[in-house]
């Protein structure tokens with residue numbers, strides 16, 4: 610099939626609120642965007658920078674694979690974004706360009722102390738370290754974004770060898786592979802088929818015994834209950850809808866790790882979690898994003 614991928618690029622004015630980025634990200638994810646890029650100068654700086662954009666303007670770009678459902682997806686996107694403000698545009702992008710862009714900005718990183726995330730096409734800088742080698746393709750998750758980096762550091766503090774963990778919203782499979790390298794038995798799930806393919810490829814390249822399911826936490830098999838931990842790098846809005854289902858999978862005293870929360874939205878996410886008896890044991894911040902570890906009652 611021809612490698613074509615339309616890119617829906619969205620740009621708002623200087624007065625756009627940070628929370629707007631979160632809503633738009635949630636909207637893109639809900640419509641099946643496998644990857645997002647941000648550039649706003651203050652909220653969520655990615656390595657990727659669009660030279661044509663005036664600095665300091667919030668910007669988020671989503672990539673959607675062309676498929677038979679593109680027309681209806683495009684219509685839903687237009688309707689959903691009509692009230693978000695700002696301008697947006699759809700332009701075709703060669704998939705090879707997209708893959709190339711990732712390769713250009715994806716480099717070996719050690720977000721915490723132990724796990725290295727290394728592009729599949731590079732030699733690991735520390736062959737003795739815990740190495741996760743990735744080809745993210747069009748899925749989110751290279752370890753260079755703050756939300757992922759915070760999660761890897763929290764996993765390093767939380768995972769004990771032999772424990773059972775679930776990665777919800779696995780993207781490239783990065784957090785599942787990190788938890789496995791730390792000694793856990795791991796399962797992973799993602800709502801997006803493109804992410805599921807990427808995660809399965811990366812899991813297979815490591816010969817890791819990680820099952821990757823497509824869907825939400827509700828689609829994870831019933832055998833995956835009473836887990837020691839669940840890691841979910843989603844968005845504030847998705848977490849507000851899903852947190853109870855995520856916490857239900859965890860045994861009493863186990864851990865729920867959450868990321869993808871823009872700083873301004875953290876109190877709003879924390880309120881229902883606290884009401885449900887979950888106690889934060891670590892709250893970390895980086896580049897305007899919050900990630901937290903919570904103990905499940």
Ligand SMILES: C[S@@+](CC[C@H](N)C(=O)[O-])C[C@H]1O[C@@H](n2cnc3c(N)ncnc32)[C@H](O)[C@@H]1O
Pocket residue numbers: 638639642643748749750751752756757760777778779780781782783784798799800801804824825826842843847851869
């Ligand atoms: C921000 S990315 C995180 C990727 C990777 N785990 C990381 O930390 O870099 C969020 C992922 O969650 C997926 N997703 C969105 N909503 C979801 C849901 N309700 N259940 C499962 N996956 C979801 C998206 O398809 C996307 O791959």
